[in-house]
Amino acid sequence: MARKKPQRTCIGCRHTATKRELIRVVRTPEGRAEVDPTGKQAGRGAYLCANRSCWQRALDRKLLNRALKMTLSDEDAARLRAYAESLPELD
């Protein structure tokens, strides 16, 4: 029998998926928010679909601030927004 995989929730759309299907954003020890492609960086994390609209919603509504318990700097927000631009727009 297949082992149950840990599920995470996208903070943009509340969709639940396995860790592998979502992209992690981590709050670094330096207090920055960045994409964690490995999903293994130490620090508080938040998960988002590989879907541009989820990232834009999270940034527009400051959902990352809440999820990561921090205030994103303009620089971090701009970097995450640029990352979102590289993602496909899905339904």
Ligand SMILES: [Zn+2]
């Ligand atoms: Zn999503």
